[in-house]
Amino acid sequence: MFTFGFDTDLCVMRNTIIVTVLLFIAVIGASIYYFSGLNSEKKETVKPLTFLPEETFLITAFQNDPTTDNIFKDFEIFEAILGKQETKQLQLLKSKLLRSTALQPYVEATEIYVSFHPEKDKISTLITIPTVDKIKDVDLPALLTSLEKSFKVNKQDTLGHTLFSMDYGAKDSLLYVTYVKDIFFASPSKELILLVLDNNKPKLDKAHINYFVDNNSRKAPLSVYFIHDQVKNMGSHILRSKYGKTIALFDNLGGQSAWNLNFKNDALILSGESETEHKKENYIELFSYQTKTTQSLYNYFPDNTASYLSFSISNNDRFKEDLRQLFEKRNELKTVNTLQENIQKQKGIHIGTDIGAILGSEFAVVEQSNQAELLFIRLKNKSTITSRLARLASAVTDSIQRFDQSNILYSLLGDPAKAFPRPYFTQIGDVLVLANSLQTLQEYQKDWRRANLLVGTLGFKNFEKIQGNEANITYFLRMRTSSSLIQRLLKPAYQKTFTNKDNYGYQDFFSWSFQISGNNGRFLSSIYGIFKSKAALGATPEWTYEFENRPITQPWVFQHSDTSQFIVVQEQDHTIHGIHPAGKKLWSTVFSGRVVGEAQQLDDRSIILLTDKDRLYRFDTSGKPLPGFSISLPATPTATPTIAQINNEQLIFIPAGRRMLVYxxxxxxxxxWKNKTIDGQIHFDIKIQEGHVYVGTDNGHFYQYDDHGKLLKEEILYSTTFKNPITVAPNSDNKSVLYTVDTDGYLYTLDFVNKPTRRKISNWDSKTRLAFESTVNRNNPLMVSLNKKELATYSVRDTSKIFGFNFTQEVTDRPQFFRNDANSVFIGVAERANSLIYLFDEKGAVVNGFPIEALPNFYYGKIDYNSGNYLLCIRRDKKLYAFKN
Structure with missing residues (x-):
């Protein structure tokens, strides 16, 4: 046995350390906007950058667009990253200094740079502002002292230059300013200003400056420049100990990146290009001549994923050759070849040909919240992998094997497989899943069986909306599961900032990520910070209403008077609450039993509902029962009552198992309507159309009655069962027909004249949840099915599929329908296992702001006559939340 001399630092150091780079890029992306209200044109940019110290973490440049202030003034991400206190100080500095009548003529047509530099226990900011016209030395003191109404100005001479200090009264508000070669340099750090002025100190390399100048986009509101060699310096500056393997991938990469900001109010997005020095020993270089491809392994990652690093290959032959050259450059090629030769002699199998040929073009390393790691490898042919690997591995359990030799995967994939010298592995479909620990792999198998996956989380769904899935390298960091790991890595000063929820908002990010794609020897690169905006639907409620027990019904919205509406909800102890649209309690009263189906409102605004304690209730908008109510029923109700006008009389039709009760x-x-013989159980509401009453049962008996209760016809559909509602709608001849679907996926059409017809819709199982929506689309009802994890909608008339959607967990609740202002319908679906609720429009698009964390049974629409649309939903804290959309 042998090793390649792998380092042994903690796995957490390998994957979570990259967050430091992302955080500081985010800081830059935020801060400069507070100086961006100035008008300018492009000027020569080389000279200002030549003053910057060699150790410059990041540089930003922004165009002086007069609309920038308005665009970004309410951008929550900036305040979350910079801090509330710092944000106010920057706004004051901009308005009192850069917008002053004394300075504005000199800076209104220039480009401003903000750069970040390391100092002891902090990172200091340098603002570099070339002036349009030269300010004479004799005029400068008078110009700056003219600002004394807003600042206290002092001056001193040092290194042959005049240094001004400006104090605007707030805590830590001292700003040092100097003017050299027609350029203002300003910083809260005097030491940084002196470093800029000292010509004997190393400065930025001209090659880096030229790259920045060439890639300075005048169209983007913000450009960010980053020198790759600073990764190591940044890591050592803010971390308690040496960074790990993930960040080590960027060691000795050389070169630089230039990114431009794309505006989005709930995400920080930087995209651009990266140039490297093409060093053969660096693993990242293997992808510079690849091209972006679709990455989908994330669909297999567990729910407790803290971070992942995913790779994909477009040209396998090029990758193999570049990997061979990497091994050769590292003096590892002989060791790799010896490994493969020995295995071929001992096992009669060639690793490169026999095993490499069946491995796919995508692989990924996942770090979980408990710091355990998994390796995922896509397979080309899932049917042959087991037999081939069996010659290289030994069975540990019925479904798990372990390699007999070490470093087989490293010889095929390179650095991502370093941490898995002799792993256990199992196969899930066309994916090989590997771990160093048997227990880790067994826990993953449980997660997979239960569908406890990353893709089912709200944060990842928000991430997917913004970041595409085509790249060669993707790094993803999930804040909720990584936060404690990050805290332990950061030095005390940075840990304090990271955990400060009062002044900062780092905990309000769902995730940070970056993507890299090969581009003919260079790279296209992007960085994403997905933010939990307080303005987003589901973030900040208009109001909440607290219950003592768990609510057990959806919120219903009813008319209260000619000028107002109100909300009705039942909680677990059977108390029913009447709630004002502003969230205040109107009344509450205890009912006998749990509400069955949905409550209904009559024309006189009284409300009808049924309970499972065999009671029929009718009460007014103040919660008081009407005379004669409640009523004891002779059977237990099983579905929503139907209220209809029959022979000029309003009647209540109650499904009650094998009976139909009419009051x-x-x-x-x-x-x-007494003593009607029903064969089978009535599980859903009764339909009434044009004076005819239609009833369906679970065992395939369907009835049509006239308006006096006389049975007109009974149709029996044998050898099948029915567990879903019926609907009645006009057919192409404008005659009412009944539609129903059996548990085998057939849609039946019954007109009670001709023989029933049936059409195969899908291969549904007996647990499929189905609902019809016919209030909006009366002539052509919408049929919505939820079969395990799949949502599908169909036109009832021609059974054409309108759209489909796949969830990550099996959906066990029936879909809901909500009418919108456009005389169309929204479809509500609750993914109970993940506590997520979705809202779809009729074309299948997820309504903006969804999914949202909430429990099943919710309401979407107006909550008062003149209100906008609201989401009313329940969360695990037993509160009703009202979110305005």
């Missing part, structure tokens, strides 16, 4: 609105049972 008038005074609570008296209607004589002509």
């Amino acid at each position: 008038d609105i005074q609570g008296k049972e209607v004589e002509s």
